[in-house]
Amino acid sequence: MKKPNNKNIAIIGGGYSGLSAAHEFIKKGYTVQIYEAAPFLGGLASTFDIGEAQVEKFYHHLFLSDQHLIDLLKEFDLDQHIIWKNSSTSYFYDGKIYPFTTPLDLLKFSPVNLINRIRMGLLALYLQRVKKWEKYEKITAADYMKKYAGSQNYKIIWEPLLKGKFSDYYEDVSMSWLWSKFATRVASRDKTFQEQLGYIEGSWDILTNALAQYIINKGSTIHLQTRVTKIHVENNKVIGLDTVDSLGNTERQNFDVILSTIPTFYLPNLIEELPDDYKKRLTDIQYEGAIAAVWFLNKPLSNSYWMNISDPNIPFLLALEHTNLFNSDLYNGNHILYTADYVTQTDPRWQIDDENIINSYIPHLQKINPSFDRSWINKTYIHKERAAQPVVTLNYSEKIPNTKSPIDGLWLAAMSQVYPQDRGTNYSIGLGKKVAEDIINK
Ligand SMILES: Cc1cc2nc3c(=O)[nH]c(=O)nc-3n(C[C@H](O)[C@H](O)[C@H](O)COP(=O)(O)OP(=O)(O)OC[C@H]3O[C@@H](n4cnc5c(N)ncnc54)[C@H](O)[C@@H]3O)c2cc1C
Known part of the structure; x- marks a missing residue:
């Protein structure tokens, strides 16, 4: 791909995927325009002001395996702000709190009979070690757990968790999603098998601000409170986009590369020319x-x-x-x-x-x-x-829309394209960086 002229790359969305893509483009000598609908950056990892500090709107922690996130913090000399702690988990069942942190806690979890506790413990140990996740795409988490953990473990532990996380879709979720949870958690254990979780002292906000400063200092632009309302296409190639700001002012800008990081199901509202099969992929993911x-x-x-x-x-x-x-x-x-x-x-x-x-x-x-x-x-x-x-359903790898869309110049780096790991800022950073590299190397 010829190096795009300055200012002809647009990024839609100022969450971690968009910010990370911008960072990568800028490091390689490009300038970008970021359009963010909200009055703040950070997307799902954004924070709110509580006077003495900033706190995430939704709970956030790091895992030891969050390499993209840790590397980015290092790049901005912010890694000294990471605090690692021994985590503690519990389970509220039938009016009682049960500790659920160590293998011994699991063995003492009396709502389930002893044989099933041992069965669950062995299954958890097994799942934490499995590296080949592909076979888990073919079976739902509900069916897998009913079969291998047994109906009592399923009813008491897994069904409530799946229902809580996926409501009406709980029976459709693939075992590959649940496998990723075991894999991430075991990768966050130290040598003594104790789970460590991290937090950024000062909140995710300090990294968001560092990225924003970097982007602005290098001559790129961040448009807050500026929603992209339309992507223009000519001869199957993107040519620009329309925006509306908080005062209702609309603008049209020309671009030859547009990277969308917004939830995939929103995208067909912005662009009419997408082929039906690609559009269906975008809207099929709930x-x-x-x-x-x-x-x-x-x-x-x-x-x-x-x-x-x-x-x-x-x-x-x-x-x-x-x-x-x-x-x-x-x-x-x-x-x-x-x-x-x-x-x-x-x-x-x-x-x-x-x-x-x-x-x-x-x-x-x-x-x-x-x-x-x-x-x-x-x-x-x-x-x-x-x-x-x-919602990660059966055979999800076959359902994910390509990051390179069928429209020339239109690329995607969205949360639903993170797989087989579950979504997380670490993976959005990795995805944003990877798609920016792909655009540059095309
Ligand atoms: C409850 C909860 C807990 C979580 N816990 C953790 C955790 O412990 N650790 C962790 O690492 N991650 C956690 N995450 C996940 C993490 O926050 C996300 O995976 C990550 O922030 C997603 O980043 P993104 O850039 O892909 O998407 P988003 O953050 O969704 O960014 C997309 C952006 O696009 C903007 N946008 C949408 N439409 C338009 C438009 N038309 N024009 C312009 N802008 C638009 C949105 O306003 C948004 O800012 C959690 C998420 C939730 C919800």
Whole structure:
């Protein structure tokens, strides 16, 4: 490919995929224009201001295996901000919290009988070691677990987890998705087999800001609050795009390369000329939304970092206490709890206001810790995102749209193209970089 002239590469989306692609292009001597619909960068990993600090809207941590993310932090001399801690997991079942961190915890998990606990333990050990994931594309996680972990383990552990994460799609999810969870978690264990999780002291915001500064200092441009509304095509080649800003001003810009990092199902709304089979690939992949309540408490709810909730009457899958892993001094002594749920696009909570969601969750926090009451709450926030988790179905590798689209000059680096690993900032950074390299080397 001839080196594009300056300013003729557009990147749609200022999340980690778009920022990482921009970084790569700029390092190779190009300039880019980034268009981001929101008034901030960072996408799903963006943060909000709590006065004394920035905190992620949705809980975020690093795994030891997050090499792209760690390398990028090193490149900006920010790796000294990574804090690694021993993680702690628990399981809330039938009104009780069970520790779920070590193999011994699993052996003591009394809701499941001893034979099934041993069976699950052996299966977990096996899955953590498997490298060839391809065969897991052919079977759903539900069928696999029913068959190999047994119906009791499935009903008590796996079905609630799958339902919580994928709601109506829970029986469609491929075992390759669940395998990736085992693989990532084992890759984040130290020599003593203790899981280590990391956090960026100062939040993901410090990396987002470093990337933004780099992009601007090198002469590229970031357009915030600027939504791309149309991609123009002539003779099967992109020629430019239309944008609208927060004041309703519209603009047309010419480009000969456009990299889209937005959720794949949005793209057909921007471009009419996509061939039907490619369009179908983009829209066939479903996304779950996420709704997270963030609670600033004056006491911790529990002593674990990550609590899976296995109770169909509790309206969230996860109670994650950020400050059980990372120091609450960073947040003026506040204990930060995320209660998060993954939801379909028709979930009634999209229409419910924040205060009512918070009020409806309070009795459920009391189920987890009966002494919890309103006086513990210093502040609450609700964050909602419609495209939070692609639904990984059977034979997913055959369904992923190509990063190079059938329209000349139009490329994609979207979260639903991360596979077989589950989505994460590390993988968006890797994907953005790889697609930028592919565009340059084409
Ligand atoms: C609840 C939750 C927990 C998570 N936990 C972790 C974790 O612990 N660790 C981790 O590494 N990752 C975690 N992730 C995942 C991680 O945040 C994502 O994988 C990553 O941020 C995705 O980046 P992206 O750039 O691919 O997509 P996005 O962040 O979705 O970026 C896409 C951007 O495109 C913009 N956009 C959309 N349409 C338009 C348009 N028409 N014009 C212009 N801009 C547009 C959006 O506003 C957005 O900023 C979590 C995600 C969620 C939801």
